Amino acid sequence: xxxxxxxxxxxxxxxxxxxxxxxxxxxxxxxxxxxxxxxxxxxxxxxxxxxxxxxxxxxxxxxxxxxxxxxxxxxxxxxxxxxxxxxxxxxxxxxxxxxxxxxxxxxxxxxxx
Amino acid sequence: xxxxxxxxxxxxxxxxxxxxxxxxxxxxxxxxxxxxxxxxxxxxxxxxxxxxxxxxxxxxxxxxxxxxxxxxxxxxxxxxxxxxxxxxxxxxxxxxxxxxxxxxxxxxxx
Numbered sequence: 636x637x638x639x640x641x642x643x644x645x646x647x648x649x650x651x652x653x654x655x656x657x658x659x660x661x662x663x664x665x666x667x668x669x670x671x672x673x674x675x676x677x678x679x680x681x682x683x684x685x686x687x688x689x690x691x692x693x694x695x696x697x698x699x700x701x702x703x704x705x706x707x708x709x710x711x712x713x714x715x716x717x718x719x720x721x722x723x724x725x726x727x728x729x730x731x732x733x734x735x736x737x738x739x740x741x742x743x744x745x746x747x748x
Numbered sequence: 749x750x751x752x753x754x755x756x757x758x759x760x761x762x763x764x765x766x767x768x769x770x771x772x773x774x775x776x777x778x779x780x781x782x783x784x785x786x787x788x789x790x791x792x793x794x795x796x797x798x799x800x801x802x803x804x805x806x807x808x809x810x811x812x813x814x815x816x817x818x819x820x821x822x823x824x825x826x827x828x829x830x831x832x833x834x835x836x837x838x839x840x841x842x843x844x845x846x847x848x849x850x851x852x853x854x855x856x857x858x
Contacts, residue, residue, distance in 0.1 A: 667845050678752075678838050678849035679791075724791070728845050736847060738791040 647745045654712040656742045658725035661706065667728035670699060670710045673741070674721045682710070682723075712744075720746045751775070752841055752850035759855045767826040769853050771839030779842045780822035782806075782814060784835040785852070791838065797822055829857045 648654045660668070666687040671679035685692045685699045685708075692699050698711040708725050722741040729735045755770035773780065781796040783806075793806030795814040803814050811833060815823045822841075826833055834857045840847040 669846060671849075676852075678840075678852045681846055681848060684846060735793075736845075740788070740790045 644740070645743045645745070647747055648715050649747050650715060650717060652715055654710075654715045654719065654744060656710045656712075656723050656725075656744065658708040658710075658739050659706060660708060660725070660727045660737075662727060662729050662737075663703075663706065665727040665729050668699070668701060668708050669726045669728070669736075670697075670708075671724040671726065671738075672719075672721045673724065679724060715744075715746050717746045717748055720744055752839060752848055754837075754839055754850040754853050756853050757851060759853060761826075761829050761855065761857050763830055763857060765826075765829050765857075767829050767855065767857075769824040769826075769837055769839075769855070771822045771824070771841075771850055772820050773822075773841035773848075774820065775841065775843070775848075776819065777841040777843050777848075778819075779844075779847075780816065781840040781842070781847060782812075782822065782824045783838045783840065784808070784833075785838055786835050794824065829855075831857050833857050 669684045670682045672682050673679040683694045683697050683699050685701050690701055696713045700709045712719055722743050724741045725739045726736050752773045761767050782794045783791045785791050792808050794808055794812050795806050797803045797816045800816055800819050813825045837853045839850040
């Protein structure tokens, strides 16, 4: 079925290291992808997005990579900080009769001081 | 900055009560959404709206209804709350593709 999934449900990294969070999507027709960060007790926050005509997009300390051949998305966080501890969701926008967004189950990132 | 607010952060209700969850956005977005978030199930779409007075069912509309009388406000209604509606409820709004979320309402139905 249509789904967006994550390879790892939890990830622990040392403060200062780089983090890589992975996501697999299933719909080849999806043309827009988003990463969200959700801190405990809060709603998801938009981090970065990428369109299917791009392979890479960079933000402040974050980079999203898109591999359409294997339908894989990743979020890289440079110099991970304690404030990066959160659940990270990927989401794909499926072009149906409306902009249907499918969210992955999330990866919990823990930063070890 | 986009601001989406939800009327309550925490709510405790009894089975059978009618529950109103309010969501307001200040960015003149056309689209608004209601999700519930449960451990292991992720975000599931309940209802969404493209415009005032318009509403569409999402993936799990049973037991819920919505109202959008004004562009900035989207209400989720539980006509008769049940214990299986205990959850985190998230409202979102979007101008086009990117959805911006509110802080969430954690609802406990006893």
